[in-house]
Amino acid sequence: MGKAKPTMRKIAEAAQVSPTTVWMVIHNKPGIAPQTVQRVWATIADLGYKLKPTANGGQAESVGLLIEQYSVPVISDVFYGEIIRGFQTEAERLGYHVVLSMFDRSTGNIDLLKRGLVQKVSGFVVANDGDITPEMVIQLESLSVPIVLVENHIDEQRLPCVVGDNFMAGYQITRHLLKLGHRQIALLRGPTKYSSLVDRLRGCMAALAEAGLLIPAKWMPKPVSGHPLKGYVQMKEILEQGEHPTAVIAISDKTAFGAMEAIREAGLRIPDDVAVASIDNTLESAYTRPPLTTVNIPKYEMGVLALQKLHRLIQGEDTIPVKTIVYSELIVRESCGAAVLQSKR
Amino acid sequence: MGKAKPTMRKIAEAAQVSPTTVWMVIHNKPGIAPQTVQRVWATIADLGYKLKPTANGGQAESVGLLIEQYSVPVISDVFYGEIIRGFQTEAERLGYHVVLSMFDRSTGNIDLLKRGLVQKVSGFVVANDGDITPEMVIQLESLSVPIVLVENHIDEQRLPCVVGDNFMAGYQITRHLLKLGHRQIALLRGPTKYSSLVDRLRGCMAALAEAGLLIPAKWMPKPVSGHPLKGYVQMKEILEQGEHPTAVIAISDKTAFGAMEAIREAGLRIPDDVAVASIDNTLESAYTRPPLTTVNIPKYEMGVLALQKLHRLIQGEDTIPVKTIVYSELIVRESCGAAVLQSKR
DNA sequence: ATAGCATTTGTTTAGTAAACAAAAGGAGAT
DNA sequence: ATCTCCTTTTGTTTACTAAACAAATGCTAT
Secondary structure: OOOOOOOHHHHHHHOOOOHHHHHHHHOOOOOOOHHHHHHHHHHHHHHOOOOOOOOOOOOOOEEEEEEEHHHHHHHHOHHHHHHHHHHHHHHHHHOOEEEEEEEOOOOOOOOHHHHOHHHHEEEEEEOOOOOOOHHHHHHHHOOOOOEEEEOOOOOOOOOOEEEEOHHHHHHHHHHHHHHOOOOOEEEEOOOOOOHHHHHHHHHHHHHHHHOOOOOOHHHOOOOOOOOOOHHHHHHHHHHHOOOOOOEEEEOOHHHHHHHHHHHHHOOOOOOOOOEEEOOEOOHHHHOOOOOOEEEEOOHHHHHHHHHHHHHHHHOOOOOOOEEEEEOOEEEOOOOOOOHHHHHHO | OOOOOOOHHHHHHHHOOOHHHHHHHHOOOOOOOHHHHHHHHHHHHHHOOOOOOOOOOOOOOEEEEEEEHHHHHHHHOHHHHHHHHHHHHHHHHHOOEEEEEEEOOOOOOOOHHHHOHHHHEEEEEEOOOOOOOHHHHHHHHOOOOOEEEEOOOOOOOOOOEEEEOHHHHHHHHHHHHHHOOOOOEEEEOOOOOOHHHHHHHHHHHHHHHHOOOOOOHHHOOOOOOOOOOHHHHHHHHHHHOOOOOOEEEEOOHHHHHHHHHHHHHOOOOOOOOOEEEOOEOOHHHHHOOOOOEEEEOOHHHHHHHHHHHHHHHHOOOOOOOEEEEEOOEEEOOOOOOOHHHHHHO
């Protein structure tokens, strides 16, 4: 039935609209009535039009989500999972496909070029901090497609990024403990390769310094790598020394979970003997025993913002690179004792 | 000649365009050819059309720039001057009028309502930090027009704001001094009501803490208020004590100017006896003797970003409030000695 | 004066004509 | 067969509009 190669103008004629309209539908630009969009797509399917056999990629515009190969489970990770959900949702709304790209840290460079992926992608979000080194990001930058970092910043590079207010989060949780009267505070920090964890630590230190306090080295052990339950070993190390602190700040919820395990094993009660506080407000944190006092980092919103920023960069807007910082919020539950009274009202 | 009341449709007819086009020209929406814009405006002037005799304000959409009454010279201030210049430029580009609004701190509330200004303004930028208290901002918020803070943030309120990377600026300048071998460092801080100065201070402290240092109280005097040359008194206070530090960090360029004056008066040389470093990179800082090593805060860009953000808020976009932080940059000149060799190559 | 209807105003949505640029096709020369 | 140059077709962008809509205004009958 259908004559030779279908073109936009053919579609336009068949659907009784202008070629411009067909183009707008395909590139899902706003300002076309839903029923018209429907009709045009139907016509496209009917005549079997092959989208853009010419220039770029294949389908609609797509954006890349870059994560390190070994950390694939990041997608199911509570923290990044939420970010990615926001990212994906917003991508759909704006008509982007999200293509998952990975790179191999061991080889040191990003072999996306070889796979031709970059050609098809109009921008990147780098979603996993720490494992991606500054050098790699510089490599990526040379591809001259827009890049947005999420929950990571490399100040020397002045890249656009979207991060939580990690400094304030650290500051808030520390102030909360100080206000409850704690002075013997231990801190479970994370690897320095994660800029977000460094910022949190600085926030904690700032609050302590303002109160004239300093954490003794023995109560701020080095983070252990390659252990499943991050805070567990660190907390155990602290408890094995004679006297124990009255409160512990865990740099992330996951660290707190490990710490709580270690505290319980030592036969101590939370929060009566040791108060536990952390940062992240992952879903699980509400269901530990006792529920964890933590600081919310708006993960979903960060994903949304990251895509919006990338979108604007692709459009050639937002020429001034900035850090976009989402507000954090103290969530008082019961692991520090503070909320017990209030929550029982 | 001209018949009765001119209307958009009359203009349209006379200028041989559609009413829609006339409307677009008046509201200076993009996508109209310059010569057409010209012709339409000519016709409007010709027929003597009175813009919007109906609904809102009078002229084009306008945005408010809120400063405290007493600080009117802020407009000629080197720091805020640049911000306002960026703001105004971007406003023009997007077709806003900038109306200068003031409030009286002594009365405590903002009597903009009475003057009916708020009715005509579709958004506000609060451009002077410190003098505007959180309470006032809350009042402003209740007017339910969009607000953007510039070089200020109130974390409890989660307002959209545009600020320099003050923490990093403090961190960078301090690291620079540490790298040059300085250990006897004094710090001229500012009033705590300025959130930006607090952030800078925290950045300095963080860098020092990471190097295991702490500034003795005698070398971090309280800021004096109501003095023209801010750093002068503070610096004098430091120098009057027996031994002097090998370096001073001034929290702002203006403070550094005062400090340099005091150092010279004491018969000491910069940088040989005392190195001076600060934050702001105002224009003057390049022309002091010796030229001041400082950290650039992109002031013009902040103005541009503030208006862009306000514009988006007015359009109903940007529903997630964020802190927008522009990158700072260390500017090495000669007041710390570091650049002398380099600059002579 | 005033409630109800009709008209005129400004405004918004959903489009299009025409110009443009990049790629593809085609004709003639080598 | 292959290469250059020209034409045409294809996708894309700009500049603009018809028609529908809502808010204000005028108009009429009470």
